[in-house]
Amino acid sequence: MLHIKCPHCGIRSQNEFSYGGDATVKRPELNKEVTDQEWDNFVYNRVSPRGKHLELWQHLSGCRQWIKVERDTATHEIFKTYKANEEVA
Amino acid sequence: MSSLSALENVHTKGQFGDFEGKDDKNLISISESTNLLIVQIVQYKSSNLLLDNMQIDGLNLRDNPPLVSSNDSTRILWNGPRNWLLVSKKKDILNKIEQKFNDNEFAVTDISHSKAIIEIEGKEAKEILKKGCPFNFSELEKNQCLNSTYNGMSVTIDMLNDDPDKFRIFGLRSFGESLYHSITDASLEFGYIAK
Structure with a gap:
């Protein structure tokens, strides 16, 4: 089972x-x-x-917040998680 | 007019499961909590109001997961960032909350009748929760809470005590019967008293 560290609640x-899909996609400017x-x-x-x-x-069954997750799609290793409004380094 | 509790049709008093030959004091007890005021309080993202002076029944709203602010009658559970669940035996504090938390800064919703609440108490209470919920209960302490799932049903779990372990499990009222059956099925191997 995969465990994800929610930046609000901790490891879950x-x-x-x-x-929720790819977090790198940017909406075209209004x-x-x-x-x-x-x-x-x-x-x-x-x-x-x-x-x-x-x-x-x-985190649908937790704090209901959207988060960003940096994950390896091949190994499923999770490197870091961020709040939705946090800039990714 | 009388109101029906969420578990009115399923909660039957008695002893069940592997209770024979065991002392009643050592059995898990399961009961339904009724007549509680449950209010969801959400501070809008646009609100910059400081919460230091915002007290309800002498308790502060703390944006500090997973801690619960509590006194004898009221508990304020952290439900998410700027989001709290207030559970109180004092039904009259709803008016005070609505007066204190204005519409421009907060959304205050009375959800007292939309929840089924099960209380379980006993030294195996954590084992029962572990059977259906993926949370690591070994790290949960008294006066802490969490949102998670129990056999796929969204629940809020509040740890009231640790000697012996006592939990309040909030589920959606519409899932009340399924949740009750899940909890009682998980309790059968230990034996339980339904109160």
């Missing part, structure tokens, strides 16, 4: 969390002209990296 089981390709990239297109990856998770 993965059962309490819900995966009111800025975007091409169809840029919008497609934002809404649909995702890379599927092998190795370190920054993900969004929600």
